[in-house]
Amino acid sequence: MKILVINPNTTASMTDHIGKAARGAASPGTEITAVNPTHGPVSIEGYFDEAMSLAGLLDTIRRNPDCDAVVIACFDDTGLDAARCLTDRPVIGIGEAAYHFASMISNKFSVVTTLARSVPALEHNLARYGLDARCAKVRSSEVAVLELEQPGSNARQKISAEIGTAIAEDRAEAIVLGCAGMASLAADLAQEHGLPVLDGVTCAVKLAEAMAGLNMRTSRLGGYAPPPPAKLKSIFPGE
Amino acid sequence: MKILVINPNTTASMTDHIGKAARGAASPGTEITAVNPTHGPVSIEGYFDEAMSLAGLLDTIRRNPDCDAVVIACFDDTGLDAARCLTDRPVIGIGEAAYHFASMISNKFSVVTTLARSVPALEHNLARYGLDARCAKVRSSEVAVLELEQPGSNARQKISAEIGTAIAEDRAEAIVLGCAGMASLAADLAQEHGLPVLDGVTCAVKLAEAMAGLNMRTSRLGGYAPPPPAKLKSIFPGE
Amino acid sequence: MKILVINPNTTASMTDHIGKAARGAASPGTEITAVNPTHGPVSIEGYFDEAMSLAGLLDTIRRNPDCDAVVIACFDDTGLDAARCLTDRPVIGIGEAAYHFASMISNKFSVVTTLARSVPALEHNLARYGLDARCAKVRSSEVAVLELEQPGSNARQKISAEIGTAIAEDRAEAIVLGCAGMASLAADLAQEHGLPVLDGVTCAVKLAEAMAGLNMRTSRLGGYAPPPPAKLKSIFPGE
Amino acid sequence: MKILVINPNTTASMTDHIGKAARGAASPGTEITAVNPTHGPVSIEGYFDEAMSLAGLLDTIRRNPDCDAVVIACFDDTGLDAARCLTDRPVIGIGEAAYHFASMISNKFSVVTTLARSVPALEHNLARYGLDARCAKVRSSEVAVLELEQPGSNARQKISAEIGTAIAEDRAEAIVLGCAGMASLAADLAQEHGLPVLDGVTCAVKLAEAMAGLNMRTSRLGGYAPPPPAKLKSIFPGE
Amino acid sequence: MKILVINPNTTASMTDHIGKAARGAASPGTEITAVNPTHGPVSIEGYFDEAMSLAGLLDTIRRNPDCDAVVIACFDDTGLDAARCLTDRPVIGIGEAAYHFASMISNKFSVVTTLARSVPALEHNLARYGLDARCAKVRSSEVAVLELEQPGSNARQKISAEIGTAIAEDRAEAIVLGCAGMASLAADLAQEHGLPVLDGVTCAVKLAEAMAGLNMRTSRLGGYAPPPPAKLKSIFPGE
Amino acid sequence: MKILVINPNTTASMTDHIGKAARGAASPGTEITAVNPTHGPVSIEGYFDEAMSLAGLLDTIRRNPDCDAVVIACFDDTGLDAARCLTDRPVIGIGEAAYHFASMISNKFSVVTTLARSVPALEHNLARYGLDARCAKVRSSEVAVLELEQPGSNARQKISAEIGTAIAEDRAEAIVLGCAGMASLAADLAQEHGLPVLDGVTCAVKLAEAMAGLNMRTSRLGGYAPPPPAKLKSIFPGE
Structure with a gap:
């Protein structure tokens, strides 16, 4: 295949x-x-x-x-x-794929994406797929896409902090990482926070x-x- | 696995x-x-x-x-x-699985299920999954579940007729078969009607x-x- | 009757x-x-x-x-x-009954229930009845059902505190108590908080x-x- | 009282x-x-x-x-x-009362009211109460309100015909009569059509x-x- | 004209x-x-x-x-x-006019109106126009309508503070002023907060x-x- | 300007x-x-x-x-x-403009556009603008865009027929023409059918x-x- x-x-x-x-x-x-x-x-x-x-x-x-x-x-x-x-x-x-899976392993999930300017486009997609009712909140970590490629950036920390807030404030049962460039972080963040963290890729x-x-x-x-x-x-x- | x-x-x-x-x-x-x-x-x-x-x-x-x-x-x-x-x-x-896939290969799909009494439960599921906006209509073929197991029944014809109506009236771009017992009919009905026909199993x-x-x-x-x-x-x- | x-x-x-x-x-x-x-x-x-x-x-x-x-x-x-x-x-x-009445004496109500694990089921019910638009929030007091039966528990205080938060943060005009075991608390909590408190039973x-x-x-x-x-x-x- | x-x-x-x-x-x-x-x-x-x-x-x-x-x-x-x-x-x-009850004895109901000009106001009410998802259709019988008071009018027939259509086309499980002046017709129409017919008064x-x-x-x-x-x-x- | x-x-x-x-x-x-x-x-x-x-x-x-x-x-x-x-x-x-325009220059807007008692009526209007999905929140400044006519009141300050909160908490991209009596404040508040502020009149x-x-x-x-x-x-x- | x-x-x-x-x-x-x-x-x-x-x-x-x-x-x-x-x-x-105006002069409007393949994109736009609740139906006339530019085509007749159906079946109170190329037809069709016909341009x-x-x-x-x-x-x- x-x-x-x-x-x-x-x-x-x-x-x-x-x-x-x-x-x-x-x-x-x-x-x-x-x-x-x-x-x-x-x-x-x-x-x-x-x-x-x-x-x-x-x-x-x-x-x-x-x-x-x-x-x-x-x-x-x-x-x-x-x-x-x-x-x-x-x-x-990859957004769609992660949303569909997240809706089958949790009652409600939150998305942690890169910049605030990307949030409305994701919200529109969620509404179109019908999965907005299952998404508690789309959150931006204020990490730019290319920052994710830079070894020394504190991207991981910012994303982890936002996940913590999503669990506490949104009652999120799972997290969707909102950028293809975050793929390598998922397993580790799931371990840290004790809930499913989905990567779209x-x-x-x-x-x-x-x-x-x-x-x-x-x-x-x-x-x-x-x-x-x-x-x-x-x-x-x-x- | x-x-x-x-x-x-x-x-x-x-x-x-x-x-x-x-x-x-x-x-x-x-x-x-x-x-x-x-x-x-x-x-x-x-x-x-x-x-x-x-x-x-x-x-x-x-x-x-x-x-x-x-x-x-x-x-x-x-x-x-x-x-x-x-x-x-x-x-x-199996309902959920078919709905999610159907929403990724069509803009709108219709469901063809067994009896009218089953329709509200399916409509409630679709609403809960958020996929009701993608479902044009849940239709009943008035074929009872166990009739599907009986060789001589005209179940296939009734289901096929309902698919024809769904294409003409609902503008359905794909069909979801609404019973586990219909699994063996999907490929043939897809061929006949020229659109994707999904079986949940x-x-x-x-x-x-x-x-x-x-x-x-x-x-x-x-x-x-x-x-x-x-x-x-x-x-x-x-x- | x-x-x-x-x-x-x-x-x-x-x-x-x-x-x-x-x-x-x-x-x-x-x-x-x-x-x-x-x-x-x-x-x-x-x-x-x-x-x-x-x-x-x-x-x-x-x-x-x-x-x-x-x-x-x-x-x-x-x-x-x-x-x-x-x-x-x-x-x-009893959930349904309280929601319907609450929607006729307030523009928006909040629910105060027992444990966080019960919240999604209540949210699904509200959506099914169509009354989710009238419910500001389903809140958990983290009081287990059987704790309500125990004389010495501080169940009442936790529930009262959650009602206070619902009024302040949700703009709730009425409160629905989310457990059959809370029936005896309603009148007293209504008195204390100055708004209708509904018990489902x-x-x-x-x-x-x-x-x-x-x-x-x-x-x-x-x-x-x-x-x-x-x-x-x-x-x-x-x- | x-x-x-x-x-x-x-x-x-x-x-x-x-x-x-x-x-x-x-x-x-x-x-x-x-x-x-x-x-x-x-x-x-x-x-x-x-x-x-x-x-x-x-x-x-x-x-x-x-x-x-x-x-x-x-x-x-x-x-x-x-x-x-x-x-x-x-x-x-009385509209509200009938809608709430109808939603507790049926999965879906239709409304049969008087004139087409009244339909949008009823649809807006249903949306506001959140009960539009439970209402299959608001239908007008084209019977004016005061015609209901006139003994010789064929109001009852027109209303009954519209109920028949609602059962056949809307899959309505119950009917709500959409005018206070129809109160006396409910029991008889329920008998005739074999489903609950609710009068708001x-x-x-x-x-x-x-x-x-x-x-x-x-x-x-x-x-x-x-x-x-x-x-x-x-x-x-x-x- | x-x-x-x-x-x-x-x-x-x-x-x-x-x-x-x-x-x-x-x-x-x-x-x-x-x-x-x-x-x-x-x-x-x-x-x-x-x-x-x-x-x-x-x-x-x-x-x-x-x-x-x-x-x-x-x-x-x-x-x-x-x-x-x-x-x-x-x-x-004027409410309708401001909502429609706001939805064409922002992804999401918040409303800042007068008293809390007015909020539900505005929320109902937004839902009816279909623009509730574009409105992040209807906020009350607790400024009474006629206070807006009084030169010495601190109405402007309260409204400005509420706009600040709307930007920070609601991710509002534009603000709609929720009272005809606020018409003269719009240009100045837009300047102060760096986003469109719409007046309905x-x-x-x-x-x-x-x-x-x-x-x-x-x-x-x-x-x-x-x-x-x-x-x-x-x-x-x-x- | x-x-x-x-x-x-x-x-x-x-x-x-x-x-x-x-x-x-x-x-x-x-x-x-x-x-x-x-x-x-x-x-x-x-x-x-x-x-x-x-x-x-x-x-x-x-x-x-x-x-x-x-x-x-x-x-x-x-x-x-x-x-x-x-x-x-x-x-x-131009779609957006026509939808917003139509929602201010009618309770419900229908859209008459060109080909069936364009319908889902329009439905998605309506949902995004929040105006889908005001749109009874998006209808295709099966007139291709460039056919509208051809003098001898029967485009006008097909569109007019579809408007007739929209009035009869959708209870449409206004019509929105769903293509920039239909601009010149609006006044005439409004006259013919006795309801507002809006052109987006x-x-x-x-x-x-x-x-x-x-x-x-x-x-x-x-x-x-x-x-x-x-x-x-x-x-x-x-x-």
């Missing part, structure tokens, strides 16, 4: 980090291809970055048709709906395996109907 | 049917144990049957501690919350594998906190 | 307490029968206890057909839907009188349709 | 009809005073009539302080919130008895705080 | 204040007529005042037919629905110009259908 | 059509600049086209800083949130004038915080 894991920003070190987390979660026999677009924002923090990464993200999907499922490895589930029009293979966002890889294993396809009726070939050709003229 | 699949009604032929569907979906290396309680209702059609099957269901979980995940193979997700208190292994309902087995593969545990904080040992002993005095 | 008041746990002293509160609220001419099952949990604190009390609860209803209405005297409204399938007499949960008895007085019956169509006699016989073979 | 039943329109024959229904439902020992304002609309059909009846309605409450509970006998629950500021006795709207009288019997008072905190005496005097200068 | 701006309370100095704010916002060529009823409450603080101002408000609309749009200049949008039945010109409430005047400029009319179908002439005549007999 | 009206697709004839409609609605003194990106999809019909038009749309905003407000003239409000990060001038989507121009006239700015706190200059430079390197 082949899973295409796309980091929609252009920071290769983060793609490596994500690829490692994905491979760590994958079953034997699953091949992970971790890629990122060559142009677009270096990190995705809010609506503008999200929008500017879409062309690169969708082009990456189009150029990698040989896969059984696609994982979008940015916590705001960048371009999820558009990607589902472009391919009938299951497309899973590993959740999405397992969901992708599950859906590809069932040979699932995205519906071609209604909102995910594929764009007509003529339109595709006009947009990607190199075809 | 060991997955305990519990049919909460007492009809052994249905347990066989469910076990077969579960094994068909399981990865190599996954061992499926399909069981049912020895007392309780012969089929679960609505609130009363659900309630009367709970003691048997929970007792079955307690007697089978050696597993990595539990699947509750009744479409109304009988006793899901109570089961999550009793064991920290992931517990997945296979969905739940794959979700169980995914969650167990990530070594997930149900939260022990809040609503799923385990009952104190003294209480357990008073309820199951044989311990 | 005869009202069957069922304490679904097996603690007889609590049944006495509940029976006394019920009789105190009943009109002249109303006969209260307060009973409890002989097996099941000694107290109901969360999903697991709820599930394990259902068989006893429903059996108790079946054995007491000679009544005009049934009150389920546990604040999580244990088995309400299943009970409505079993008898066409009005069945009223008395509310449910009055609702039961009202509904029985109107000769109301639970609908036999759809979700509350009675189980077929053959199924009933297979479940309660002694019939 | 004294219950003040106010028909907020000025049609005395309708007040008589309502008074009769109220007395039919009242317990021995309950005294019903059925009144209507002397100025304002002759019938209440929609937002404008509602608004223009408020001054008369509130003045009627002020002039009748000697009562244990107040029933507002118009199905759109005219002035309910304002009335709750003016008196601390329980104030119950009788429901509200029983709720009023229940609440007064518990000595309940509307909260004086927050939104129902009484207007200061100086303001009352400036508005009702005759005081 | 002529816009009728109605202050539904009877305090003329407040009408002047509102008229000044309205004229300050109006385009050249727009004529503002600011009026108030001659009887009714001197200020509108909660449900009772609202109800008692309706007859005067609607009578004022009826007596001023020569206008292109109507603004109801009380923040609880007094009588909005009834007014829309009485005239087909656009009718805009100016918002409503601009919306009124926009709608009248498009020649919009309120729908005459359904809930805003005009009352029949006979009913109007019976209510306003002087016609 | 200068309003930048962006057609996010690349079809110049449609930009002309939109520009004409915008100028027809603008006040004297308002200058309309109607533009479209030079690359991207020729029409926007669903999620994929939306995503692929974003880079061109945002680049167009960046290249036209000299304006007082921005209108996004595609009915799915393409890139609304991202645009609000890029400029602090008010940004208004004209609504958005008037809202833009209103907001710019109040000197409103989009909040710079939280979700609409502007991207840091370094990130902007990396994305638009030509700066």
